[in-house]
Amino acid sequence: MEVTMKHLCLLGFFAVASVIGLESANGVGECGTAPVDRLALRMVPCAEASQDAQAEVSDGCCSEVRKLGSNPSCLCAVMLSNTAKSSGVKPEVAITIPKRCNLADRPVIPCLEEHSVEGK
Template sequence: MEVPMKNICFLVLFITLGIAGIDGVYGDGECGKSSPDMEAFKLAPCASAAQDEDAGVSDRCCSQVKKIGQNPSCLCAAMLSNTARSSGAKPEVAVTIPKRCNIADRPVGFKCGAYTLP
């Protein structure tokens, strides 16, 4: 009877550590507990602006970029995410959006993958 109880205790400990690892390590990425793909959904108002540098940038887009851009690493991860790419966003165009929104405190020169925020 003692052996199965040890196995059960080990299993409970293993599950507890696994859950703590998911919340503590895997949940805290560039965008905190949110994934870059989830943040990219918030940038939906920027879809046309991320595909064409000559397209207008809406106030809703600029508002979201300013909010997410408080964490430049998260903004870059969202702009370079699979969700952004699958929506047709061009990374070289997407990184120009903060400048096109005239965001004064944007992270100029911030390295965003292979691109640099202007």
């Protein structure tokens, strides 16, 4: 029950952040025309795994990392966004998610490498 409430709270926060647009951009950024904080909503399945290196990474999380990993600059921007920071994402833990997903072709995420303890 506690994990469910935690996820519901995170989902609520992401929804509010999306609506008010914490990082609204009118131009083209790391993620094209999609606002970074709106894309952070897609990373909700990674909430626990991005805060705890021992947490199991869900299939949903790995799927989203795989999708956003095709654009490493966007994945980096999402992981370091205000929304991610506010929800407790730890960059040094988030950088381990592609490896924990056993992705054969892991994305290189240069802006997170400085946070890496064990590498990609």
